[in-house]
Amino acid sequence: xxxxxxxxxxxxxxxxxxxxxxxxxxxxxxxxxxxxxxxxxxxxxxxxxxxxxxxxxxxxxxxxxxxxxxxxxxxxxxxxxxxxxxxxxxxxxxxxxxxxxxxxxxxxxxxxxxxxxxxxxxxxxxxxxxxxxxxxxxxxxxxxxxxxxxxxxxxxxxxxxxxxxxxxxxxxxxxxxxxxxxxxxx
Numbered sequence: 348x349x350x351x352x353x354x355x356x357x358x359x360x361x362x363x364x365x366x367x368x369x370x371x372x373x374x375x376x377x378x379x380x381x382x383x384x385x386x387x388x389x390x391x392x393x394x395x396x397x398x399x400x401x402x403x404x405x406x407x408x409x410x411x412x413x414x415x416x417x418x419x420x421x422x423x424x425x426x427x428x429x430x431x432x433x434x435x436x437x438x439x440x441x442x443x444x445x446x447x448x449x450x451x452x453x454x455x456x457x458x459x460x461x462x463x464x465x466x467x468x469x470x471x472x473x474x475x476x477x478x479x480x481x482x483x484x485x486x487x488x489x490x491x492x493x494x495x496x497x498x499x500x501x502x503x504x505x506x507x508x509x510x511x512x513x514x515x516x517x518x519x520x521x522x523x524x525x526x527x528x529x530x531x532x533x
Contacts, residue, residue, distance in 0.1 A: 409533070411437070415516040416492070416528035424503035426518060426528055427491040435533040437483040438492060440469075441515070444525035445476040448497040449504070453482050456489040466490065471497075496522050 416438075417429040427438065438453055450470050454463040467482040474480060484490060493503045504520040511517075515527040 411531040411533060413514040413529055413531050415511055415514050416518075416530060417516065418506045418509045418518060419491070423506045425491040425493045426506065426509075426516070428489070428530055431487060431489050432484070432530065433532055434485055434487045435483065436490070436530055437481055438490065438530045439528065440480045440492065441527040442474055442476050442478050442480070443517075443527060444523060445471070445474065446496070446520075446522045446524040447471050449494050449520070449522060449524045450496075451480060451492060451494050453484075453490060453492050455484070455486070456491065460489060460491075463491075492528065494520060494522075494524060494526075496520075496524075498522070 414428065416426045419425045419429070428436070440451055448471060450468060452465060452469075453467040455466050456463055466484060469480045495502065496504050499522075504522045504524070506518050507521050508519045509516055512527065515529040517525070517527050519525045
């Protein structure tokens with residue numbers, strides 16, 4: 348329990364002595380004091396508990412490092428970290444220009460990386476230009492993203508250009524699809 352200060356304790360004493368919730372004396376003064384004390388408590392802790400709740404992890408409270416994605420240099424069909432990333436890494440795609448036949452997939456490399464396991468698929472019907480797609484992974488490993496296009500019989504189009512813009516990689520594919528890609532690590 349958070350103790351705001353001696354003023355709050357003094358204000359609580361009359362509440363405890365003269366009023367009970369739902370009692371005959373409950374009225375405007377009790378509600379006013381409760382609102383006042385609640386406001387003081389919220390202001391003193393910034394409106395948020397400093398403890399980690401069940402919906403958050405300890406890594407959510409610490410800052411994350413942002414890294415631009417890299418396009419695989421030989422075939423230029425996949426993009427991602429290009430190395431093993433830790434548990435808790437989050438991959439991002441910002442869709443600048445959507446192509447209605449392009450999906451995006453996040454895969455985890457097998458051993459060796461000539462095999463892979465699908466982690467997440469974003470189908471073209473599920474996103475629009477201007478959407479940010481993201482997926483946090485819960486296993487350390489080497490992950491890559493690609494953009495299978497239905498007009499290529501689910502093969503991946505080629506990145507015809509990539510340009511570093513701040514801490515994001517701006518990628519243009521030969522289909523006309525344009526994205527920004529990056530990832531964060533704990």
